[in-house]
Amino acid sequence: MKGSKKAKSISYAKWGYIFLIPFFLIYIIFFMIPVFSTFYNSFFENYMSGLTQIGPNFVGLENYKTILFDSDLPKYAYNTLLIWIVGFIPQIVVSMVLALWFTNARLKLRFTGFFKTVIYMPNLIMAAAFSMLFWALFSDIGPINNFLVAMGHEPISFFQNINATRGLIALMNFLMWFGNTTILLMAGVMGIDESVLEAAQIDGASSWKTFWHVTLPSIKPIIVYVFLTSLIGGIQMFDVPQILTNGSGGPDRTSMTMIMYLNKHLFSKNYGLAGALSVILFIVTAILSFIIYRNLMERDSSWETRRSKQAIKGGGK
């Protein structure tokens, strides 16, 4: 009797930990160890000079000094941010307009489900495949140039032109991400109390003023979130320009991004410099992530205070 009872009691905590083991194993092997070894490596001189292996010798912050003050990093940072901004501005504008259209019941739009799926689609395609597609389309002998020639236009060497290459990368980022942003903004707009928008109408606000004074401030946290996550994604921009320019970073490295530069160091087995660059990007990203976290938490906590205040007032009266 006693024995059978004992057999039936299960230690759920124990099994919980057992089920967590695979995750932690993978996390430690593929995330924790690389992160720490990156930090570790960033303090060492460790590269090949011709056939001679130099290092690893401990050099302190020497690698950081080199990366920050004695490399082309500022140029690549400028490339990265420029391409990101050129892609982000149309992304947020188009997404905002689409989000407002899709959420406006008065427009009586049909097939919104279909359109939502379609605009999200590019996000599902692998960036590499998407880049190959664009490379094929816009190459010197690609269909776009064929079309231009057929129209009696001079062919354009897109990948020899700084603005065209940067523009194409930005365009692809825009195409891949505006669907995602639209969905996020839609969620934000749908979260606004319908009667608040109606109150604005009755108070005398035009559609534009309602948007500017009510809708936009209400979804500010989501816009901040979209902005910062996109910025983090932008900083890590790699696959699209890498494949589109075949790793060269476009005409005269004007479309080379920071991560492509990092990749170059890794490729030449310069682990010290690559490590230092990774750590710098890690710190920048961490700061941005922290801002997002604060932004989201602030929203939550204000909601909490409202609830607790209501409870207090309700109890008091």
Next chain:
Amino acid sequence: MGDIVLKDVNKVYPGGIRAVSDFNLEIKDKEFMVIVGPSGCGKSTVLRMIAGLEEVTSGELYINGELVNQVLPKERDIAMVFQNYALYPHMTVYKNLAFALTLRKVPKDEIDRKVRETARILELEEVLDRKPKALSGGQKQRVALGRAMVRDPQAFLLDEPLSNLDAKLRASTRTEIIKLHNKLETTFVYVTHDQVEAMTMADRIVVMKDGYIHQVGNPQDLYEAPYNMFVAGFIGTPQMNFIPTRLKKDDTVYYLEIDESKIIISEERFSRDVLDSYLGKELVLGVRPEDIVEVLDHEERLDTLKAQVEVCEHMGSEIIVYIDYKGQNIIAKFDSDRKTSMKPNDEIRITFKPNRIHLFDKESEISLLANKANMEKEESY
């Protein structure tokens, strides 16, 4: 100045759902009009059509003599108080109050003067810098009212503004709104499902059900002379009792037969013609709880119903008694100073104040009193 006229207004939602049918109403300037009805009766839709938030499917809507079917809400010069207050969550109370004026490009010092004046009236001066989330329910309510007040609109539209408040606050805010109406001298259109609010606040009440108006009148009229069984049951708490009966005539005396009992009808209350036309037919007797009388003498009388007390609720000034009469529930309201005490399962004999009873046609549910007065009105149904 701010009269509102609805002429043959219909509202049909996509999918053919009829929300409002053949709605005809004239709301006079400075009137406090309450639209009351159970949920889903279309009362909010009427209000939203007046506000311009819903399109009028057919019919005409006039505000201040002007056809406004196609006029945008912002040009109608009406203010609305929403059920959930609909305050702008990211603005302080001050900005919430000032928003409408800012949009109209009113000079800053005038906005300030008006906002502070409104805040003073509504006792919101201390919370002007707070955001809505830091306000209590009652304060939010007052901000919502204030937002409407600063504008000096043609009409105030209020959509169940008290339903989110607790009972005590509701009663005090109710009085506040009445005072406000007297002070502002503006047309108020007030929607509620609570007949107590309707009775206490309204100059006139519109009773709606299933998209139709059932009766329009001042509170006393609705109480004394409900047009049909729905209005009779909806207005007044506890509800009016409905007892199936049959109309008979003994020589010259009309009486109602309920089982073995015979309730004599006063001919002053019902016209002879109407009674004659219903002779021998089934009717529904309507009696308000306060019009039930307990018969205390022990003689056998024909004009009483013998019933059993089920529950007594002592309200202080009165006792509400739930009576079981042959499986049918009857609610009676007695003064609490009556001599004998009443207990559950007590046998009780009751009768009705003869000049307070209502009779309804069993089929159409229309009052026989209304038949006398409103023959033409019935045809319009």
